[in-house]
Amino acid sequence: MPPPAEKSRSWSSLPAPHRRQAITPPTLVPAANPIAVRLGCRRCSHDAPSQTQRVSMATTSAYVAAAGGEAAVWPCRGTLLRPRPPPPRLAFLSRTPARGASISLPTGLHRAAAAAEGRTGMGVGSEEKEEGLTWLELEPIDSDDQLDWALAAGQQRGAPIVLLCSPLEVIKGVFGNSPASIFSKILDASGRGAESTDLGKPGVLMEDTKPRNLGGSLPVPNVQDLAARPEDLPPTLLDRYLRPQPRTVDLLPDAPADEQEHVPVVDLGRLLGQEHGAEEAARLRFACENWGFFQVVNHGIPEETMEEMKRNVMGFFALPLAEKASLAQKPGGIEGYGQAFVVSEEQKLDWADMFYLLTQPPTYRDLHLWPSHPSTFKNCLESYSAEVQRVAGELLRVMAENLGVRDHSDMTRLAATQSTRMNYYPPCPEAHVDRVLGLSPHSDATGLTLLLQVSSVPGLQIRRNGGWLPVMPLPGALLANVGDVIEVFTNGKYKSVEHRAVVNAREERMSIAAFHSSENGTTYGPLEDIVGDQEARYRSISDEEFYKLVVSSELDGKKIMDAMKIS
Numbered sequence: 001m002p003p004p005a006e007k008s009r010s011w012s013s014l015p016a017p018h019r020r021q022a023i024t025p026p027t028l029v030p031a032a033n034p035i036a037v038r039l040g041c042r043r044c045s046h047d048a049p050s051q052t053q054r055v056s057m058a059t060t061s062a063y064v065a066a067a068g069g070e071a072a073v074w075p076c077r078g079t080l081l082r083p084r085p086p087p088p089r090l091a092f093l094s095r096t097p098a099r100g101a102s103i104s105l106p107t108g109l110h111r112a113a114a115a116a117e118g119r120t121g122m123g124v125g126s127e128e129k130e131e132g133l134t135w136l137e138l139e140p141i142d143s144d145d146q147l148d149w150a151l152a153a154g155q156q157r158g159a160p161i162v163l164l165c166s167p168l169e170v171i172k173g174v175f176g177n178s179p180a181s182i183f184s185k186i187l188d189a190s191g192r193g194a195e196s197t198d199l200g201k202p203g204v205l206m207e208d209t210k211p212r213n214l215g216g217s218l219p220v221p222n223v224q225d226l227a228a229r230p231e232d233l234p235p236t237l238l239d240r241y242l243r244p245q246p247r248t249v250d251l252l253p254d255a256p257a258d259e260q261e262h263v264p265v266v267d268l269g270r271l272l273g274q275e276h277g278a279e280e281a282a283r284l285r286f287a288c289e290n291w292g293f294f295q296v297v298n299h300g301i302p303e304e305t306m307e308e309m310k311r312n313v314m315g316f317f318a319l320p321l322a323e324k325a326s327l328a329q330k331p332g333g334i335e336g337y338g339q340a341f342v343v344s345e346e347q348k349l350d351w352a353d354m355f356y357l358l359t360q361p362p363t364y365r366d367l368h369l370w371p372s373h374p375s376t377f378k379n380c381l382e383s384y385s386a387e388v389q390r391v392a393g394e395l396l397r398v399m400a401e402n403l404g405v406r407d408h409s410d411m412t413r414l415a416a417t418q419s420t421r422m423n424y425y426p427p428c429p430e431a432h433v434d435r436v437l438g439l440s441p442h443s444d445a446t447g448l449t450l451l452l453q454v455s456s457v458p459g460l461q462i463r464r465n466g467g468w469l470p471v472m473p474l475p476g477a478l479l480a481n482v483g484d485v486i487e488v489f490t491n492g493k494y495k496s497v498e499h500r501a502v503v504n505a506r507e508e509r510m511s512i513a514a515f516h517s518s519e520n521g522t523t524y525g526p527l528e529d530i531v532g533d534q535e536a537r538y539r540s541i542s543d544e545e546f547y548k549l550v551v552s553s554e555l556d557g558k559k560i561m562d563a564m565k566i567s
């Protein structure tokens, strides 16, 4: 669904109370307090009742990330922030388009101003009732002077400022100035200078969009529900799950039982350390070149975080169907509870349900779809997803080194976004188990996947030497695999590997796959440093075009890569 159209607003068109602030404009001095700057959006993906609330939702994650704080967010109902001490550095966060630049300040001051005018709340609605800091839009900025004014206002109030920006061309049009000079002004005003951050490059406007809707899947029955009453499964429906060929026939003929030990293991602690770094990097290179899959151990994610994530996912899938269904995918969208990649009534269906969420960066999240039960789910997913994203970034950096990519960010940008797919494979009636698959053969259409298996029930199989090799993750390990985007970036040097999930007659199985990719609005194509003087073997296309192709296709081996190859 397109975002709600924003009312066009300008400084002078604002109602008077917005402008009546007792601030002496502008004498910019280096700030004692850091100013949090967010290049972001003034819209939310949902219909908030007021502009103000949209802004407050959009700024939440910026503030939280900048302040290193915690937040509990209720879509359209306001935001409760529990700030922690300010961050050591200025943070540039992710970006989405909006019509104009604006600056936001904490609401307390607005409340004071509103109260002085005998008004209550300036349209903040339920936000007023929450304790703690909330955010309000202060003013749109549409000139250099106004920017100075707002920065000075922020300084005077010692308040964190959230700057919400438009796409690059709008900024250029409005300010007639280069974005870099605007941002260096902000950096100077913050007293932080041009420090770099983990989240972006200061002085560089990173133009971006919230993910566009790239399409969805045809609706399918809920498999957990079908599995709960197999006797009611009509033969015509069952037929949609039964594949022509028993799954056992294509198992690797001679796969020794212990073959899975050969899926390479990479020790992240060693990889990042001085002493064994080179040795471990060679292991990573070998895994990427020869397997496309490896297990990551010693990754630094606290065991408790992993275990809690598993408990929450189990708890979520154990909820009554009606409660899960309240988080169902919307028609034409992929995020939420349901299934993906079903594009025709004829195709064979997977014996599984999935719950899919955009998890990083925080501004990409649709918090409507984050479950309230189990009550720990949201916080847990928040911590888990950040940890996993860190691991992805670290692995990608060493991959860049291994590949001789000079600017590591060419690879590490593939950890900029993350989506999390929680898979639930119910037990399948014994009589059919051999002809039913939990997840059709596919390669992952993103950059790097990190998979956490929830229990010890086996199910994952990878394509190897012409057959299917069962893989059982080591306890506490994450299973990593190279996705299609890395295959394209590396011009085929690292290949994504087909895999599938089989089902079990008696036991349910769950897995949590975190897919990492670049921000929206980029191009996918072979990296120059890798192609060198050779031929590019894959086409370069926009990520949007790429993902539209992915979402509108049935999961079918490496079909997407075939479409990307230059023949």
Ligand SMILES: O=C(O)CCC(=O)C(=O)O
Pocket (backbone or CB within 6 Å): 421, 423, 439, 444, 451, 459, 460, 499, 500, 501, 510, 511, 513
């Ligand atoms: O459940 C599994 O082990 C595999 C999941 C997977 O491949 C996916 O979600 O893409």
Ligand SMILES: [Fe+2]
Pocket (backbone or CB within 6 Å): 442, 443, 444, 499, 513
């Ligand atoms: Fe996968």
